[in-house]
Amino acid sequence: MWKQVDKFVYEIPLGAKEGMRVPGRVFASETIFKQAEADKALEQVVNVATLSGILRYSLAMPDIHWGYGFPIGGVAAFDADHGVITPGGIGFDINCGVRLLVTPLTEEQVRPKLGDLLDVLCKEVPSGVGSEGFIKLSVRELDKVLEMGAKWAVEQGYGTFEDLERLESQGQLKGADASKVSKRAKERGLEQLGTLGSGNHFLEVQKVDELFDEAVAKEMRLSLGQVTIMLHTGSRGLGHQVATDYIDVMLKASKKYGIKLVDKQLAAAPFKSEEGQNYWAAMQCAANFAWANRQVITDYIRKGFAKVFGNEIKDQITVIYDVAHNIAKLEKHMVDGMEREVVVHRKGATRSFSAHQPELPSIYGNTGQPVIIPGSMGSSSFLLVGLPGSMEKSWGSTCHGAGRVMSRKEAIRKGNYGTLMDNLGEKGILVRSAERETLLEEAPEAYKDVDEVVHVVEALGLNSKVARMRPMGVVKG
């Protein structure tokens, strides 16, 4: 039923399954498509196509794999007036995202002190499941975090106002309303600000390995051999609890509004309904918490580098960009030649706006939005920019990473800790982690080839490559 309609484009027509409102479309190479066929991800693309108000296509990016309700790598836009919002299209870790920092240091300067640096960073940035941070918030103060996002952190002295310009949405969504976040969710957030978490979350010291576009790289203050830092984390227990709370609300709302669910995990409410708007407000709170989290951790990273390389380094570590890859956004897009307001769900997908989009900060107005694509542990990561193709084909969206090919359990079963560490060691990659199992879950073998994923989005004209970064040291939760 799925068929290839173009190079790297696979489609399933309307009517392939009862209730589909739009066709399904997956951006993939042959290898990647076959991998997606092997799990339930393609079925999930079809399921998403049945949701009310979905526009044009149910889409998936080449890092597609099975997820909760939506596939990870899934992108779907819904009419703001007549469509739904669904937590399954955003994910449990609301505003899980990636931030890229750049230092003035070279590999030669960092390599001899890499071990010390990683030890310091481990101490400065608490990580692991249930990890608690150094900041203990009152509920009153947490409410400010939820409504102000990264701006709260900067006002408290974590980083600079210049950082804020370089974050998607300036690290603050204005529709956040802390009264829509449950007490339980808040309790989980009180001690988790400034913590990394676990799973695929990491902090990585990298070096710029290759430049693909020297002019754009220069505008982004990036040069060959330079050391960068990549941070991947989200909204921790708070976001998870918001998702859990509202999935329950949405199940009831689906019944109330007569929304037919082909999968309960797609529980949804009309975007403009009370339930939809409450989740919308709470989801933005969780997103803001995640941006504050990455902002606080950025400050910790600067402090850590200062301990190893001297105080003056602090001001020289700058933010390149920070992207959310588990989120829904209200955006204006062209639909059949008309501008419309749509709710774009990106679930393991990154916003990828092209140059001159009004939402971009002036520094990136001419280059297009920086898109940060982390590879798996031990493989390269990429810095891309958004191209007009993404506006035309994918609601200004692209992939978010390599994407799994093995489940966590499978990775633990098939992996070998000694071999994994040997392989990383051979590549000169130093690793610090609290949990052996986490490392096995995140083994490179458990992921698709990030080069191939990036090749697909580039070949389709969604993005162009700016730089590739190679890991030197990794801190894992």
Added chain:
DNA sequence: ATGTGC
């Protein structure tokens, strides 16, 4: 992803 699982 997650004070981790029906």
